[in-house]
Amino acid sequence: MNVFSGRMLRGIAAVAAIWLSMTAATDQTATSRIVRAANAFLSTLSEKQRQSVLYSFDDEQQRARWSNFPTTFVTRGGISLKEMNATQRAAAMALVSSALSAKGFEKVQQIMEGDEVLRRTDRGGGPPGPPPRDNGHRPPGDNDHRPPPGFGGNRPPMGGGQTFGKELYYISILGTPSEKTPWMLQFGGHHLALNITIAGERGVLTPTLTGAQPALYTMNGKTVRPLGAESDKGFALLQALDDKQRKQAILSYELADLVLGPGQDGKTIVPEGLKASEMTDHQRAMLLDVISEWAGIIHESAAAARMAELKADINETWFAWSGPTTVIPGKNITAYYRIQGPHLVIEYAPQTLGGDPGLHVHTMYRDPTNDYGKGLLKE
Amino acid sequence: MRLRIVTTAVLLFCLGGVAFAHRLDEYLQATIISVDKDHVQASMRMIPGVSVASFVIASIDTDGDGVISPAEQRAYAERVLGDLSLTADGKSVKPRLVSADFPQIELMREGLGEIHIEFTADLPHGGPNRRLILESHNPNRKAVYLVNCLVPRDPDIRIVAQNRNEQQSFYELDYVQSGGPSDSIFGKWWANVRGSISALGFAGIFRLGMRHIAEGTDHLLFLLVMLLPAPLIVSGSRWAGFADVRCSVLRILKIVTAFTVGHSITLALAAFGIVRVPSRPIEVLIAVSILVSAVHALRPIFPGKEAGIAAFFGLIHGLAFAATLGELGLGRWERVAGILAFNLGIETMQMVVVAVTMPSLVLLSRTRAYSFLRIGGAIFAAFASAGWIVERLTGVHSSVDVVVGAVAHQAVWIAGVLFLISLGCWRVQNLRSASVPM
Numbered sequence: 172m173n174v175f176s177g178r179m180l181r182g183i184a185a186v187a188a189i190w191l192s193m194t195a196a197t198d199q200t201a202t203s204r205i206v207r208a209a210n211a212f213l214s215t216l217s218e219k220q221r222q223s224v225l226y227s228f229d230d231e232q233q234r235a236r237w238s239n240f241p242t243t244f245v246t247r248g249g250i251s252l253k254e255m256n257a258t259q260r261a262a263a264m265a266l267v268s269s270a271l272s273a274k275g276f277e278k279v280q281q282i283m284e285g286d287e288v289l290r291r292t293d294r295g296g297g298p299p300g301p302p303p304r305d306n307g308h309r310p311p312g313d314n315d316h317r318p319p320p321g322f323g324g325n326r327p328p329m330g331g332g333q334t335f336g337k338e339l340y341y342i343s344i345l346g347t348p349s350e351k352t353p354w355m356l357q358f359g360g361h362h363l364a365l366n367i368t369i370a371g372e373r374g375v376l377t378p379t380l381t382g383a384q385p386a387l388y389t390m391n392g393k394t395v396r397p398l399g400a401e402s403d404k405g406f407a408l409l410q411a412l413d414d415k416q417r418k419q420a421i422l423s424y425e426l427a428d429l430v431l432g433p434g435q436d437g438k439t440i441v442p443e444g445l446k447a448s449e450m451t452d453h454q455r456a457m458l459l460d461v462i463s464e465w466a467g468i469i470h471e472s473a474a475a476a477r478m479a480e481l482k483a484d485i486n487e488t489w490f491a492w493s494g495p496t497t498v499i500p501g502k503n504i505t506a507y508y509r510i511q512g513p514h515l516v517i518e519y520a521p522q523t524l525g526g527d528p529g530l531h532v533h534t535m536y537r538d539p540t541n542d543y544g545k546g547l548l549k550e
Numbered sequence: 551m552r553l554r555i556v557t558t559a560v561l562l563f564c565l566g567g568v569a570f571a572h573r574l575d576e577y578l579q580a581t582i583i584s585v586d587k588d589h590v591q592a593s594m595r596m597i598p599g600v601s602v603a604s605f606v607i608a609s610i611d612t613d614g615d616g617v618i619s620p621a622e623q624r625a626y627a628e629r630v631l632g633d634l635s636l637t638a639d640g641k642s643v644k645p646r647l648v649s650a651d652f653p654q655i656e657l658m659r660e661g662l663g664e665i666h667i668e669f670t671a672d673l674p675h676g677g678p679n680r681r682l683i684l685e686s687h688n689p690n691r692k693a694v695y696l697v698n699c700l701v702p703r704d705p706d707i708r709i710v711a712q713n714r715n716e717q718q719s720f721y722e723l724d725y726v727q728s729g730g731p732s733d734s735i736f737g738k739w740w741a742n743v744r745g746s747i748s749a750l751g752f753a754g755i756f757r758l759g760m761r762h763i764a765e766g767t768d769h770l771l772f773l774l775v776m777l778l779p780a781p782l783i784v785s786g787s788r789w790a791g792f793a794d795v796r797c798s799v800l801r802i803l804k805i806v807t808a809f810t811v812g813h814s815i816t817l818a819l820a821a822f823g824i825v826r827v828p829s830r831p832i833e834v835l836i837a838v839s840i841l842v843s844a845v846h847a848l849r850p851i852f853p854g855k856e857a858g859i860a861a862f863f864g865l866i867h868g869l870a871f872a873a874t875l876g877e878l879g880l881g882r883w884e885r886v887a888g889i890l891a892f893n894l895g896i897e898t899m900q901m902v903v904v905a906v907t908m909p910s911l912v913l914l915s916r917t918r919a920y921s922f923l924r925i926g927g928a929i930f931a932a933f934a935s936a937g938w939i940v941e942r943l944t945g946v947h948s949s950v951d952v953v954v955g956a957v958a959h960q961a962v963w964i965a966g967v968l969f970l971i972s973l974g975c976w977r978v979q980n981l982r983s984a985s986v987p988m
Binding site for chain 2: 240244245423424425426427428430434435438439440441443523
């Protein structure tokens with residue numbers, strides 16, 4: 172009896188030890204999780220699809236093939252969710268999710284859902300029916316505001332006749348998913364470009380573009396603002412500044428667009444605005460909190476390392492604002508802001524394309540010293 | 551997908567036809583410039599919005615054949631540059647087209663086409679404080695502008711301010727450029743040695759200090775002329791006979807030391823930015839100091855106060871040394887080492903000069919021939935300093951540098967000959983005084 176139970180206990184202990192060591196080995200690091208998710212995704216693909224998804228790690232063209240534009244205008248590499256079956260799509264989204272924090276993945280989904288909203292309201296690729304083009308807000312005869320024929324749904328098919336929608340997001344992998352050697356995961360489409368470089372345990376999210384249109388919509392009775400926290404936290408920081416600080420932070424000129432958008436890799440412009448060394452500890456903490464909206468998109472351990480780096484830089488970091496200094500509660504700011512440090516450029520740029528600029532936002536997140544992890548790989 | 555969409559989206563504002571991802575009715579012109587010492591480069595992205603696209607396309611595709619030919623590209627790019635006005639320090643400079651890249655007409659029609667234009671412009675020589683103004687006069691009334699400047703690659707260029715009008719069609723860039731060619735003789739000299747001191751260590755700065763004295767003829771001339779009357783005594787308002795060897799040597803050392811103390815103080819103050827004086831008045835004052843010491847060598851105007859005067863003018867000379875050291879762009883710690891090394895270099899060279907000339911001065915001053923050297927030297931220095939003063943005040947070039955430079959070039963020979971003459975004169979005088987019983 173005693174002997175039996177002793178043997179049983181030993182057996183249980185052994186099984187537990189094996190199980191624990193297995194789970195410890197497999198769930199040890201974020202990178203190993205991402206690599207497993209990547210391999211799982213690749214295993215669901217046909218040979219032809221795999222070839223479309225995989226690029227060589229040093230493919231500079233594919234690296235820079237991202238944009239804020241719809242995929243029909245600027246063709247992305249890789250394959251879209253639309254071209255996948257349900258299993259493949261689930262595996263693809265699991266891979267993207269594995270590389271991001273929960274909050275980051277939610278942001279990405281809200282951007283994609285926003286594009287789905289756009290698809291339903293725009294003529295582009297929507298189901299047949301009366302296009303909701305004429306909204307009565309334009310003076311009659313103001314025809315030059317209307318898109319030319321050929322735009323949107325009537326466009327020759329590139330994405331199957333569809334311009335917007337949550338299926339038109341493309342995934343690609345540069346190099347071979349590995350826990351040791353560097354590789355890259357790209358996921359993006361209209362208003363989204365995630366460029367994630369993974370090198371061992373390090374993860375780099377720069378350059379990444381997020382955008383939203385509509386930047387405010389209702390779903391399940393709930394108001395969704397994909398980039399709402401970026402808007403709110405940036406505005407809260409502006410509010411927290413005293414008059415003298417505001418004078419420095421607020422630029423005297425208009426900014427119609429991103430300065431360092433797609434195609435502007437590795438450029439460092441002269442910083443402007445208010446330097447964080449002129450801020451109080453509380454304001455600096457708020458600034459870091461704004462930054463975390465971008466730096467925190469990537470998975471937690473990479474985000475923590477990145478935030479530590481940006482915190483060390485904080486006194487050399489600048490905050491600049493251009494545009495209205497008020498906001499309607501619950502809506503997005505209609506002002507541009509930029510945060511720039513030795514290893515950071517963040518731009519939040521509302522787009523004034525005829526409608527409410529608060530409804531159409533482009534943002535950019537860069538590290539001019541480490542775009543695509545190039546600084547990291549040099550080390 | 552994790553999120554289910556159940557309800558239809560409700561848009562708060564009119565979205566329908568306005569919901570485009572691209573530029574609609576503006577003509578975006580985004581320029582990023584980068585400044586170098588002698589030129590400025592710029593990269594322009596021009597994106598015509600949908601409503602202005604047809605107008606823009608018509609002005610590019612002038613023959614209307616639906617194709618943008620290379621000639622049409624060039625012509626349009628030149629027109630864009632013609633609509634810019636670029637000035638450097640108030641002088642107009644001409645942008646030169648480097649490259650032009652055009653998108654397909656189809657893309658442009660949809661507000662997606664980006665025209666890329668790169669241009670460059672040579673900058674005229676200027677002072678350390680420079681101002682660049684870029685004004686855009688895009689004829690399209692719906693033009694919107696973005697203008698920015700890259701952080702300069704050249705560490706000698708520091709951006710001070712960027713000013714724009716609200717539309718950014720007017721952009722003004724203020725920057726400081728150090729180490730560039732300047733109008734002073736040191737500027738020219740500096741431009742020559744500049745390339746060779748990029749990887750500068752302690753030894754390099756030490757040598758720089760030595761060369762600064764050896765080649766900076768005005769510092770040396772001041773010191774030498776100060777020393778000319780040192781071995782003499784004053785009688786009434788004239789220079790009279792020889793003091794004595796001990797007294798002469800002491801006076802020479804006192805003057806040299808006082809000068810050193812003076813310039814060390816201001817060198818340190820200026821190098822740390824505690825004192826900041828523009829270089830032109832300093833250069834003029836240095837020339838004045840030579841004139842004063844030349845007058846003193848002719849007629850004693852401050853007898854017995856030479857050390858004090860040398861210290862005072864040393865303060866002024868030190869500010870000029872600091873300008874040279876400042877051009878190295880050293881960090882805080884490096885600056886401490888730099889001042890030390892540079893000053894030691896100056897001192898060493900001074901010592902060499904004094905060691906070479908002192909025996910001649912002491913020997914010759916005991917003879918009557920000394921007044922020729924004193925008066926001749928003083929007159930030479932007076933003319934040279936007067937020339938420098940005029941040159942540095944007006945900016946008009948005279949031949950002072952050439953003459954002084956030619957003399958300085960033969961310094962070793964002159965010092966040698968001077969020593970031989972001194973020796974000869976002294977011997978003749980000795981023999982004469984020995985043979986003539988008093």
